[in-house]
Amino acid sequence: MEFQSIxxxxxxxxxxxxxxxxxxxxxxxxxxxxxxxxxKSTVSRLVKxxxxxxxxxxxxxxxxxxxxxxxxxxxxTSHLEIYREAKLTLHSLVNxxxxxxxxxxxxxxxxxxLHKVECxxxxxxxxxxxxxxxxxxxxxxxxxxxxxxxxxxxxxVKNGLPKCGPNSITDQNQLMKDLEIIRQNxxxxxxxxxHDEVVSIAAPVRDYSGDVIAAVSIVxxxxxxxxxxxxxxxxxxxxxxxxxxxxLGYIDL
Amino acid sequence: MRYPAINNxxxxxxxxxxxxxxxxxIEEPELNLSEIADKLQIAHSTAHRxxxxxxxxxLLVKEPIMKTYRPASSILSMGNxxxxxxxxSQYSIPILEExxxxxxxxxxxxxxxxxxxxxxxKVDSLHPVHLLSHAGRQNPVHCTxxxxxxxxxxxxxxxxxxxxxxxxxxxxxxxxxxxxxxxxxxxxxYQGYAVSNEELHHGVTSIAAPIYSRGRVVASVSIAxxxxxxxxxxxxxxxxxxxxxxxxxxxSTNEVIK
Numbered sequence: 001m002e003f004q005s006i007x008x009x010x011x012x013x014x015x016x017x018x019x020x021x022x023x024x025x026x027x028x029x030x031x032x033x034x035x036x037x038x039x040k041s042t043v044s045r046l047v048k049x050x051x052x053x054x055x056x057x058x059x060x061x062x063x064x065x066x067x068x069x070x071x072x073x074x075x076x077t078s079h080l081e082i083y084r085e086a087k088l089t090l091h092s093l094v095n096x097x098x099x100x101x102x103x104x105x106x107x108x109x110x111x112x113x114l115h116k117v118e119c120x121x122x123x124x125x126x127x128x129x130x131x132x133x134x135x136x137x138x139x140x141x142x143x144x145x146x147x148x149x150x151x152x153x154x155x156x157v158k159n160g161l162p163k164c165g166p167n168s169i170t171d172q173n174q175l176m177k178d179l180e181i182i183r184q185n186x187x188x189x190x191x192x193x194x195h196d197e198v199v200s201i202a203a204p205v206r207d208y209s210g211d212v213i214a215a216v217s218i219v220x221x222x223x224x225x226x227x228x229x230x231x232x233x234x235x236x237x238x239x240x241x242x243x244x245x246x247x248l249g250y251i252d253l
Numbered sequence: 254m255r256y257p258a259i260n261n262x263x264x265x266x267x268x269x270x271x272x273x274x275x276x277x278x279i280e281e282p283e284l285n286l287s288e289i290a291d292k293l294q295i296a297h298s299t300a301h302r303x304x305x306x307x308x309x310x311x312l313l314v315k316e317p318i319m320k321t322y323r324p325a326s327s328i329l330s331m332g333n334x335x336x337x338x339x340x341x342s343q344y345s346i347p348i349l350e351e352x353x354x355x356x357x358x359x360x361x362x363x364x365x366x367x368x369x370x371x372x373x374x375k376v377d378s379l380h381p382v383h384l385l386s387h388a389g390r391q392n393p394v395h396c397t398x399x400x401x402x403x404x405x406x407x408x409x410x411x412x413x414x415x416x417x418x419x420x421x422x423x424x425x426x427x428x429x430x431x432x433x434x435x436x437x438x439x440x441x442x443y444q445g446y447a448v449s450n451e452e453l454h455h456g457v458t459s460i461a462a463p464i465y466s467r468g469r470v471v472a473s474v475s476i477a478x479x480x481x482x483x484x485x486x487x488x489x490x491x492x493x494x495x496x497x498x499x500x501x502x503x504x505s506t507n508e509v510i511k
Contacts, residue, residue, distance in 0.1 A: 007306045013267040014310040017331065025334050046267055053271035054366060065335045067366045068275055070373070072324045073332025074389020078279045105326060107314060112326045132327060 012038055013046040017055060017065070026062040077114075085247040086205070090117045090216070093240040097233055099220035101240075103205070104140040105213065106148070107132075109156040111141040114214070121224070136175060137164040139190040139202035140215035146182040147204055147212035153179065167192040187234050191222065199225040201233050203241035206250040213248075216241045269293060270303050274312060274324070279390050283321040332389060336373065344505035349376045349474070352498040356491050358478035362464070362502070363399040364471065365407075366391065368415045370400035373472070395420050395434060396427045398449035398461035399475040405441040406463055406470035412438060426451045446492050447473075451480060458483040460491055462499035466506045474499045 015036055019027055027035075033043040047063060050056040054068035086103045093101045094117045101119075104111040110132040135141030135156055145153050153176075161170045167190075169175045182188045187203045194200070202217035218225075218237055225233065264272065276284060276292055284292075290300040304322055307313040314325045345362055352360045353376040362374045369391040394400030394415055404412060412435070420429045428434045441447045446462045453459075460483070461475035476495055483491060 005302045005305045006309050007266050007270075007302055010266050010270045010303065010306045011310055014270065014307070014312060017312075018310070020331065020334055022330075022334055022337065025337070049265060049267045049271060053268065053275060055271055055274075065331055067335070067364065067371055068271075069328065069331040070335045070389040071366070071371060071391055072274060072277060072328045072389070073335075074372075074391075075277045075279055075282050075324050076326050076328055076332075077389070078282070107311075107325055107327065112329070114326060114329065131330060 009042075009046075012036060012042070013050065016043070016046055016050060017069070020065050026059055026064045028062045032063075086115055086214075086216070086244045089240050089243045089247070090115060093117075093216070093218065093236060094119050097218055097236050099218045099225060099233075101216065101218050102140065103244075104138075104144070104202075104215050104217065106135060106141065106144040106152075109135055109159060111135050111138055111144060111215070119220075121220075133194060134162045134164060136161050137168045137190070137194045138217075139188040139193075139200040139219075140217040142178060142182055142188045142190065143202040143204050143215040143217075144212060146179040146188070164194045165192045165198070166196055169193065187238055189230065189234070197222045201225075201230070201237050203234075203238040204245075205241050205248070206245040207248045210250060214244075216244060266299075266303065269295060269299070270307060273300075273303050273307065277324050283316065283319075283323045285319070285321045289322070336388070345474075345502045346374060346376070348498050348501050348505070349374060352474070352476065352494060353377070355494050356476050356478075358476040358483070358491075360474065360476050360498075361399060363403070363461075363473050363475065365394060365400065365403050368394050368418045370394045370397050370403065370473075372399075392453060393421065393423070396423050396449060396452035397475075398447040398459040398477075399473045401438065401441055401449065402447040402461035402463050402473040402475070403470055405438040405447065423453050424451050424455055428452065446496055448488070448492070456480050458488075460488070460495050462492075462496045463503075464499050464506065465503040471506075472502075474502055 016032055019032060019035055029040060029043050029047060032047070033040045036043070047056060051058065051063070051066070054066045056063045057066040090101045090103060098119050098121055101117050102113045103115040104113050113131050133141065135145055145156060157172050157175065161172065161175060162168065163170050169178060187201060190200045192198065198219060199222045200217050200219040202215045204212040205214040205216055207213045216237060218233060272293055273289060276289065286297065286300050286304065289304065290297045293300065304313060308315060311325055311327050313322045315322055349360045349362060360376045361372045363370045363372050365371070372388055372390045375388055392400065394404055404415060416431045416434060420427070420431065420434055422429050428437055446460060449459045451457060456479055457477060458480040459475050459477035461473045463470040464472040464474055474495060476491060
C-alpha cells in the first residue's frame with residue numbers, strides 16, 4: 001500500500017467510525033477526541049461531515065452509527081452470494097453437530113465472519129457477524145490460507161504471527177507445514193489456538209472456478225468437542241463445505 | 254466521459270471519502286477508479302488518494318485482477334451495530350414473521366434516508382419465487398409503498414424535497430406528476446395504508462402501513478410479491494393484515510420507549 005498517498009485527516013475521520021462497537025455504541029465528541037488523541041475542534045468538524053453523509057446520527061448530546069453503514073453492509077451481504085447460499089446448510093450443520101457454525105472470508109491478514117448460526121447449548125463464544133480474527137490463529141483462516149497462492153500467504157506472515165491462545169502457531173515454518181497438512185486432509189482443526197479451551201474445525205468452500213473463497217467452520221468448548229468426536233465433526237463440516245460449494249456452481253470431479 | 258473531471262472545491266476530502274462510500278449500491282457493488290472519479294466529479298488523482306485511504310482504513314477492498322473497489326465485509330459489523338440500537342428489532346421481528354406466515358409474502362420494515370427508503374429488516378416469503386431484497390437495500394421513496402407510507406406523514410417541506418429531486422419513472426405506472434403524487438399521499442393519510450401496483454418493478458405489488466413512535470411516523474411495515482399473487486380480491490385481506498402488523502409494532506415501540 002502506498003502510505004504516502006494516504007490522507008491523514010480522512011484517515012482520522014474514518015477512525016471515528018471504527019470506535020463504535022457493540023459494547024460501546026454511542027460516543028460523545030470529547031470521548032472520541034480523547035480516544036483518537038485529536039483536537040476536539042477537529043473531531044467536531046469530522047463528525048459534522050459524517051452526520052451530513054449519514055454515517056453518524058446524533059442521539060441527545062452523543063452520536064451513534066447512521067443509516068449509511070446499514071446501506072453499505074447491505075451491499076456487502078448481497079454482493080457475497082455465498083451469504084445467501086450458505087444459510088440453509090449452516091443451519092442444518094448446527095442442528096447436527098449442536099455447536100456454533102460460521103462462514104468466514106479472508107481479508108488481508110484477518111478473517112471476517114459473514115454469517116453465524118448459534119447452537120442451543122450453553123457457552124457462548126466470542127464471535128459475531130463482521131468480527132475480525134487473525135487468520136493464522138483460526139481453523140477458518142488456516143483453511144483459507146492453505147488454498148491461497150504463495151504471495152498471499154507470504155504477505156500475511158510478513159507482519160509476524162500473533163499469539164492469541166496458548167497453542168497459536170508463531171513460527172513461520174511450522175505454519176507452512178500446517179498449511180501443507182491442511183491441503184492434504186481437506187480440513188483444519190484448531191485446539192486452543194485462538195482462545196484457551198476452544199476447538200474449531202473448518203473446511204473450504206469453493207466457487208464455480210474451483211477457487212477457495214470462504215471457509216465453513218464449527219466452534220465449541222474443548223470439554224464438549226473432544227477428540228473421539230473429531231472424525232464425526234470433520235465429516236459433517238467437510239460435507240457442509242461441499243454442499244455450499246455445489247450451490248455456488250462448483251463441480252467436484 | 255461527458256463532463257471533464259474537476260476538483261470539486263465545495264467538498265472537503267473527508268466529505269468526498271464519505272460520498273465515495275455512498276456510491277456503492279446493491280445494483281453497483283463494484284466500481285473502478287474512473288467510474289468513481291466520474292461520479293464524484295473529482296480528478297483521477299484525488300480519487301486515487303481517497304480510495305487508498307479507504308483501503309488503508311479497512312472500509313474498501315480492491316479486487317486485484319479487475320482493479321475494482323467494493324465495500325469491505327468488516328462493514329457488516331457496523332451494520333449490525335446500527336440495527337441493534339433500533340429497539341424496534343426484538344419486538345418487531347416476531348410480528349414480521351407472523352405477517353409473512355399469514356400472507357405468504359416477503360415482509361419488510363423500512364425507514365427513510367433522504368429520498369430513499371431503506372429496509373431495516375426482512376423476512377422472506379415462503380413461496381419459491383423470491384424477490385431480491387436485503388437489509389440495507391435502498392429504493393426510491395416515491396414509487397414504493399414502504400416509502401410513500403412514511404413520506405405521507407412527514408412535514409410538507411420533506412415531501413417537497415422529494416418532489417424537487419424529481420419523480421423519476423421506473424415503470425409506466427410510476428407517479429411522475431407532483432400534483433398526482435401529493436394527492437396519492439393525501440389518500441394514504443386518509444386510508445392509513447399505501448399500495449404500490451407495479452410502480453417500481455413490473456409484476457410486483459407491495460402494500461405498506463405506517464409505524465408510529467411517540468406520535469410520529471418513523472417507519473413502515475410492508476409486504477411485496479408478484480402482482481399475480483396479490484390479486485384485487487386478496488388485496489383487501491392483505492391490507493388488513495399489514496395494518497394490524499403496523500399497529501402491533503407501533504404499540505410495542507411505544508411500550509419500549511415508555
